[in-house]
Amino acid sequence: MQQHALNLEDALQTYFQYDTFRIGQKEIIQDVLAGKDVLGILPTGSGKSICYQLPARIEEGLTIVVSPLISLMIDQVKQLKATNFKEVVAINSFMSPTERRNVYQNLVNYKLIYVSPELLQQQELLNRLKQIHVRLFVIDEAHCISQWGHEFRPDYLKLSATIKELNDPTVLALSATATPEVQSDIMNALEKPAMIKRIYPMDRENIAFILEEVSNDHEKIDRLISIFNTYHVPALIYFTSRLAAENTASILTQRLANRDVAFYHGGMEQVDRVSIQQQFMNDQLDIICCTSAFGMGINKSNIRLIIHFHIPLQLEAYIQEVGRAGRDGKSSVGVLLFSQRDAIIPNHIIQNELPDETDLKNVFHYLYTISQTETKNPVDEQIEEQLQLNENHWKFFKYQLEKHGMINNNYIVYQENDWKIAYHSIEQVIKQRMQYKEEKLHEVLSWVQSKNCLRKDLYQSFQSSYRQSMYQCCSNCGFSWNDWKPEKTNKTIEKNADWKERLKNLLLVGETHETN
Amino acid sequence: MFLESIILKCFYQLNGERSVSSVYHLLKGNKSIQTIQDAHSYQLETLYGIYRHLTRNSFNQKVSFLVEKEYLNEIEGETNAFRLTGQALSCLAESKRQFPFEYFNGLRYNETADTFQLRLLLLIQTLTNTKMRFYQFIPITDQISVEQWVKQIYRKMKSNEAHALQAIYQELYQLLQLFPDKYASLFVERLTGYKTYGKSMNQLAELTKLSIMDVHLLLTGIIHKMIQVIETKPEQFPVLSFLIGDLIEQIPITNSANLTYQLLQKQYTIDQIAVMRNLKINTIHDHIVEIALYDTAFSIDHYINQEKQQQIIDVINQENTFKLRDIKKAVHDDISYFEIRLVLAKKKLLK
Ligand SMILES: Nc1ncnc2c1ncn2[C@@H]1O[C@H](COP(=O)(O)OP(=O)(O)OP(=O)(O)O)[C@@H](O)[C@H]1O
Ligand SMILES: [Mg+2]
Ligand SMILES: [Zn+2]
Numbered sequence: 001m002q003q004h005a006l007n008l009e010d011a012l013q014t015y016f017q018y019d020t021f022r023i024g025q026k027e028i029i030q031d032v033l034a035g036k037d038v039l040g041i042l043p044t045g046s047g048k049s050i051c052y053q054l055p056a057r058i059e060e061g062l063t064i065v066v067s068p069l070i071s072l073m074i075d076q077v078k079q080l081k082a083t084n085f086k087e088v089v090a091i092n093s094f095m096s097p098t099e100r101r102n103v104y105q106n107l108v109n110y111k112l113i114y115v116s117p118e119l120l121q122q123q124e125l126l127n128r129l130k131q132i133h134v135r136l137f138v139i140d141e142a143h144c145i146s147q148w149g150h151e152f153r154p155d156y157l158k159l160s161a162t163i164k165e166l167n168d169p170t171v172l173a174l175s176a177t178a179t180p181e182v183q184s185d186i187m188n189a190l191e192k193p194a195m196i197k198r199i200y201p202m203d204r205e206n207i208a209f210i211l212e213e214v215s216n217d218h219e220k221i222d223r224l225i226s227i228f229n230t231y232h233v234p235a236l237i238y239f240t241s242r243l244a245a246e247n248t249a250s251i252l253t254q255r256l257a258n259r260d261v262a263f264y265h266g267g268m269e270q271v272d273r274v275s276i277q278q279q280f281m282n283d284q285l286d287i288i289c290c291t292s293a294f295g296m297g298i299n300k301s302n303i304r305l306i307i308h309f310h311i312p313l314q315l316e317a318y319i320q321e322v323g324r325a326g327r328d329g330k331s332s333v334g335v336l337l338f339s340q341r342d343a344i345i346p347n348h349i350i351q352n353e354l355p356d357e358t359d360l361k362n363v364f365h366y367l368y369t370i371s372q373t374e375t376k377n378p379v380d381e382q383i384e385e386q387l388q389l390n391e392n393h394w395k396f397f398k399y400q401l402e403k404h405g406m407i408n409n410n411y412i413v414y415q416e417n418d419w420k421i422a423y424h425s426i427e428q429v430i431k432q433r434m435q436y437k438e439e440k441l442h443e444v445l446s447w448v449q450s451k452n453c454l455r456k457d458l459y460q461s462f463q464s465s466y467r468q469s470m471y472q473c474c475s476n477c478g479f480s481w482n483d484w485k486p487e488k489t490n491k492t493i494e495k496n497a498d499w500k501e502r503l504k505n506l507l508l509v510g511e512t513h514e515t516n
Numbered sequence: 517m518f519l520e521s522i523i524l525k526c527f528y529q530l531n532g533e534r535s536v537s538s539v540y541h542l543l544k545g546n547k548s549i550q551t552i553q554d555a556h557s558y559q560l561e562t563l564y565g566i567y568r569h570l571t572r573n574s575f576n577q578k579v580s581f582l583v584e585k586e587y588l589n590e591i592e593g594e595t596n597a598f599r600l601t602g603q604a605l606s607c608l609a610e611s612k613r614q615f616p617f618e619y620f621n622g623l624r625y626n627e628t629a630d631t632f633q634l635r636l637l638l639l640i641q642t643l644t645n646t647k648m649r650f651y652q653f654i655p656i657t658d659q660i661s662v663e664q665w666v667k668q669i670y671r672k673m674k675s676n677e678a679h680a681l682q683a684i685y686q687e688l689y690q691l692l693q694l695f696p697d698k699y700a701s702l703f704v705e706r707l708t709g710y711k712t713y714g715k716s717m718n719q720l721a722e723l724t725k726l727s728i729m730d731v732h733l734l735l736t737g738i739i740h741k742m743i744q745v746i747e748t749k750p751e752q753f754p755v756l757s758f759l760i761g762d763l764i765e766q767i768p769i770t771n772s773a774n775l776t777y778q779l780l781q782k783q784y785t786i787d788q789i790a791v792m793r794n795l796k797i798n799t800i801h802d803h804i805v806e807i808a809l810y811d812t813a814f815s816i817d818h819y820i821n822q823e824k825q826q827q828i829i830d831v832i833n834q835e836n837t838f839k840l841r842d843i844k845k846a847v848h849d850d851i852s853y854f855e856i857r858l859v860l861a862k863k864k865l866l867k
Contacts, residue, residue, distance in 0.1 A: 078654045090658075099660045246718075253722060262719060269569060271637075271657060272716040278654050279713045499692065499701035506709040507685040508644050508678070 012050070015057050016083065022047045024200045028172070029054055032136060037171040037195045039142070039186060043202040044176040044323025045299070049076065052138045052172055056112040057085060061135030063112045064169075066120060066159065068144050073114040075277070075298065080112070087111040091119055104128045117144075117155040120162055134169040139190075142173035143316065146185035154399030160191040171195070176202055176323060177316040179462050202319070202459070203466040206326045208484070209454040209474040210335045220309055220337045221248065225255050227335070228287065230481070232259070232488045233304035234280070237289045238321050240310040240349060242267055248309065249289040259286045266293040283491055292317065301328040304486045308336040313346050314440040315447060315458060331471040333484060338448055346444075350437045354430055355393040362387050363397050364423060371412040400426045453477050518730040521611035522563060523578055524587060528600050528608065529558040533839045535596040540575045543567045545626045547770070549805050553860060555623055556809065557838040562617075565626030566736050567729075574729065616699070619737035621744055628763040629739045634662045635759050637708060640684065642670050644709040647677035656708045669758070680755070687753045691742050698724070702731070703738050776803035777811075801854045808861040816862050820855040827851065828859045 008026060012018050021029075024042050028051045031038045042048050056063035067073045073090035080088045087110045089103055107113075107128050119125060139145060145156040163171060173186055173195070187195050214220055224237065239245040242265040249263035262285050264276050279285040281300050288294060289309075306325045312318040318336075326332030355363075366387055370377070378386070384394050401407045404422035406414075443461070450457045454474035459466045472479050497505070504510060526539045534554060541551045545565020555564040579598075582588045587604035591597045600608070634657045645653040655663065673680040692700035702724065708714040720735075721728045743760060750757040779789045786804070790797045807814050816825070831846045832838065843856050 074658060075654075078658070082651070082654065084651075102660065250722070262716065269717070271634075272718070274654065274656055275708070275713050275716045278656075279716075281654075282711060282713060284713060499697060499704040500689070502701070503685065503688060503692070503704050503707075506644070506704070506707055506712065507640065507681045507688075508647055508710065509682055509685045 008054075011054060011058050015054065015085070016050065018050075021050075024198055025050055028198050031196055031198070032170055032172055033059070035170050037192050039173045039183060039195045039197050039199075041175055041178050041183065041197075041199045041202060043200070043204055044320060045204075045327035046176075046200075048140070048174045048176070051174065052136060052140075053080065053085075053112065055136055059135050061133040061169075062107070062110060062129075063136040063138060064120075064129070064134060064166075065112065065114045065138040065140055066117050066156075067114050067140045068116065068153070069141075069293070070116070072140075072298070073116075074274075077114060079299075085112070088113070090114040091125070092116065108132055117153060117159060121155055121158055126162065126165065129166060134166045137163055137166065137169045137171050139171070139173045139186075142175040142186050143178045143182050145173070145189045146178070146182040154395055157189055157399070160189060163190065177319045177462070199463075201463055201465070201467060203455065203463070204323060204326070205467050205470040206329055206331055207322060208331070208333050208469065208472045208479055209322075209458065210333060210479055211448060211454065211475050212335060212337050214337055214339050216339055216341075220339070221251060223337060224248075224252065224307065224309075227305070227307070228252070228256055228259055231305065231486065232286065233486050234283065234300065234302055234489060235287045235305035235307065236294065236303060236321075236324055237287065237307045237309055238312070239289060239291055240313075240345065242291055244309065245289040245291055249287075252287060252289070260284065261287045261289065264288050264290040264294045266291065283489055286489060286491070292321065298324055299327060300324070302330070302487075303327070304330075304332045306332075306334045308334075311336070311338055311342050311346055311444055311448065313350065313437070313444070315443055315461070316440075318444065319458070319462075331484065331486060336448065343441075343445055346441050347438075350434070350441060353392070353437065354434055355389065355396060356430070357427065359387070359389060359393060359397075360423070360426060360430065363389075363401075364419065367401070367406065367412055368414065368419075371414040377407065377410045377412060397426075400429065451476060517611060518615045518733050519567070519727070520578055520582060520587075521608060521615060522566075522617070522733065523575075523582065524600060524604050524608050525617070526560060526563060527588060527598050528605075529560050530554075531558070532591045532594070532597050532599045533837055533842075534558070536579055536598065537596070539579075540570070540572065543570055543575070545622065549802050549809070549857070552623075552809060553805070553857070557860060557863070561623040562620045564622035566620050566622045566740075567733060568626065568630070569732065570729075616734075616737055616741075619741040621740045625740045625743050628743060628760065629736060631662065631763055632743060632760055633735075633739050634659060635666060636756075637706070637714070638662055638666045639669070639759070640681075641708045642666060643673065643677045643681050643684075646670075646674065647681065648710045650710060653710075656714070683755050687756050690752065691745060691756070694745060695738065695741070699734065699738055702734060706735065770803075770806065772799075773803035773806045776800055777807050780804070780807075801857075805854070805857045805861045808858055816858045820858055824848075824851055824855060825859050828856055829863070832860075832863070 008029060009020070012021060023046065024040065025047055028038055028040045032051070032055050040048065040051060052063055052065060065073075067076075067090075070090075070092050073092060077088050077090045089110055089112075091100065091103060091113060092115075103110075104125060105128075115125070139156075139159065144153060145159065163169065171190060171192055173190065175182075175186075178186065183197070183199070187193055212223065214223060228235070237245075237248065239248065245263045245265055249261050252259070252261045260279075262276050262279070264273065268276075276285065276288065277294075277298075280288055303325050306322045308318070308321070312321065322334035325334060366383070377383075380391075380394060380398070383389070384391060387394070389397070398407065401422070404418065404425065406412065406419060406422055447454070447457055454476050455466060455469060472483060522543070523539060526542060530539065538551065538554055541548070542554055542560055542564055543566060545551075545568050552564070555561045579588070582604075583590070583598070586601055587607065588598040589601055591599055637656050641653065641656055645651070657663070692703060695703075702720060705720060705723065706714045715723070717728045717731055720731045724731060726734070742756075746753045746756050746760060775793070776789055779792070784792070786797060786800050789795075790800050793800075804819065808816050827847055828843065828851065831843050835842060835846055837843065838860060840853060840856055840860075844851070844853060847856070
């Protein structure tokens with residue numbers, strides 16, 4: 001045991017240049033190396049990635065990481081490559097089919113692959129994976145598996161079948177935001193009731209929580225301006241709509257002197273996403289106005305301020321997003337701006353997240369018509385277009401229809417009685433999920449109204465206790481802005497040189513740019 | 517207003533004979549024969565495929581905007597075909613002074629431009645970072661083909677980054693001097709180097725007070741123009757022409773059409789080829805039109821006799837139209853759409 005422990009520390013040093021493990025890492029890694037299935041719950045920014053990256057490097061065989069966001073996968077792969085771990089790849093929808101095929105044919109040459117749950121359901125990839133030795137199967141952000149998770153995606157529920165098909169590799173599920181209810185749901189969905197639970201407190205001692213009530217969006221903007229006039233620190237502002245993020249970024253650009261502001265959301269082209277993300281990482285940008293697409297897993301050590309311009313839909317999402325702050329352990333602040341009428345917007349968003357009864361009727365009617373005329377299902381895009389469903393709604397239906405045996409391998413199976421039962425059952429599921437989402441939103445709204453310690457109320461549904469804050473606690477415990485004195489960003493001011501000068505500097509031409 | 521003007525220019529050239537969709541397909545660089553043929557028939561080759569990221573939605577918005585502003589008039593009796601108003605014509609003339617329409621060479625460069633630009637961006641990023649002995653940079657693109665290509669040539673340049681950078685600097689400097697300063701600086705702002713990441717489209721838009729779409733188009737135009745200069749004087753731009761090297765010579769003809777071509781040359785008939793390749797006759801027809809479009813040496817006489825060809829050309833001239841449906845109505849019943857398309861494909865050479 002002693003021997004093994006020494007080796008692990010060496011490996012950590014050799015491959016990642018860290019001297020010691022952080023809390024929980026070593027325990028989880030040891031379990032994983034011993035072939036035990038683990039559910040690991042550790043706070044945001046605590047270093048969950050090492051728990052599979054280290055085993056992937058030192059063990060024979062392939063490690064598969066199922067990850068929900070492309071930006072997150074790409075970011076991780078790049079950081080790994082930068083540490084000289086080259087046998088990694090993110091299989092994603094940005095790749096051209098040829099590029100993807102290329103990776104598939106060379107799977108044996110990789111030690112770690114990141115993949116979305118949706119791509120993992122593709123037969124071609126699965127067949128390839130079956131032919132090689134999969135050592136470890138990781139589900140990052142595992143709360144997504146739970147039907148009560150905040151990013152519910154049906155393909156996550158198919159992972160247990162995938163794991164079996166891959167000959168039962170060791171399973172590691174990781175999350176920073178899982179209530180006890182969600183934890184058992186994860187284990188059920190993976191069909192791994194005997195998983196070892198490594199649950200650590202997930203509260204963040206170095207983040208102070210501040211709620212500020214204002215009467216409208218104008219006041220929110222004014223508040224932003226005054227905060228940023230006082231503080232020059234790396235900051236994120238979260239929005240629930242892309243448009244609001246874009247607009248606010250441009251307002252801030254106009255009204256703030258000496259601050260570089262940009263926006264980031266899922267609708268941008270890839271070079272731009274990398275540019276913005278890296279400019280921010282490099283302290284070329286001060287403030288990013290973003291949606292939840294800039295979220296889970298983003299790892300910049302010195303973000304000091306996370307402001308929510310809109311109310312998040314669930315406390316879990318809030319914990320994730322505010323968890324971007326202070327990953328270096330220094331004092332950081334989360335601010336939620338809200339006005340009484342804000343409750344209306346999230347209600348509207350929730351309603352759009354799920355299909356309604358009319359959609360359900362249409363789907364059944366449409367499928368019936370098709371089953372009478374054609375044998376094979378039309379492709380997804382066609383159905384979405386025909387029924388005017390958005391992609392997620394159709395995915396939701398498809399999963400339910402497959403579960404009820406109405407669609408089997410893209411064939412529609414018509415059985416009058418079964419269909420009636422299925423209809424009612426799906427109707428029920430929609431109602432339940434709607435109700436669940438409303439309850440979740442309600443939790444946020446009552447947190448926002450709370451007069452108690454916000455830290456206590458935020459974490460109480462996740463764990464029995466929480467730690468004292470290291471710095472100031474929250475606005476209900478008497479937060480004082482005057483006492484918050486974060487280090488100022490040390491930004492190199494770019495000179496307004498003309499293009500000739502810039503080109504010369506950028507290409508390091510001239511004697512000022514020699515390395516020593 | 518660049519995008520708006522380009523859309524106007526397209527409608528102007530199309531002369532009300534093609535629908536709104538065809539403009540969209542043209543700007544996106546749709547590979548269908550119909551679109552490529554449109555590009556040729558209406559002298560829109562240079563604008564073909566210059567905006568490959570254009571979304572249907574934003575395109576439709578622009579068109580609605582132009583209709584609302586009374587730049588475009590829907591042609592009576594036709595759905596979705598438009599003509600320019602007098603106001604639009606003067607606006608177009610004005611914007612030709614304002615924007616560099618002449619930079620584009622879409623049909624020839626639309627595929628090359630993206631790859632060339634990504635290669636250049638990544639190469640510069642790689643050389644500057646490794647020169648500073650900084651190996652942990654996050655590459656600006658992760659398109660695998662680009663990454664591998666750059667890796668390959670980096671191997672040759674490594675250990676002498678300073679020299680390579682100096683060469684790139686000189687070539688870019690020469691090239692950029694051919695542009696007005698505002699365009700040169702747009703291009704430079706986009707570059708990523710050691711510890712400085714290039715500006716995003718939106719940031720450039722704010723800097724230049726233009727729309728994101730216009731910035732996109734300008735950058736595309738600048739790249740086209742650069743490639744064109746490099747191509748004409750490769751000896752002045754050894755590094756940059758190496759970056760383009762393998763990209764251009766490919767004949768813009770699909771593999772599938774190429775295979776059909778080979779079989780035709782072996783004297784197989786259309787029917788035989790369709791059976792052999794398990795394709796529809798129509799598909800083989802498409803291939804032949806594509807070949808006729810690109811290969812000057814290809815004779816269509818074998819597929820349509822001279823007399824019919826003349827008849828079609830007469831109709832085109834009389835009716836002054838390239839519209840398939842209109843031509844078909846005016847010619848003899850025994851002339852097929854395939855035959856008309858063949859003549860149209862060839863006609864761009866007859867002119
Ligand atoms: N043992 C360690 N010593 C020092 N730094 C570490 C150690 N382990 C991880 N880190 C660093 O901590 C940072 C956060 O790690 P990581 O991104 O894995 O967090 P995470 O738990 O996945 O967070 P999230 O829930 O937000 O995804 C990284 O910069 C990582 O390199
Ligand atoms: Mg993580
Ligand atoms: Zn408190």
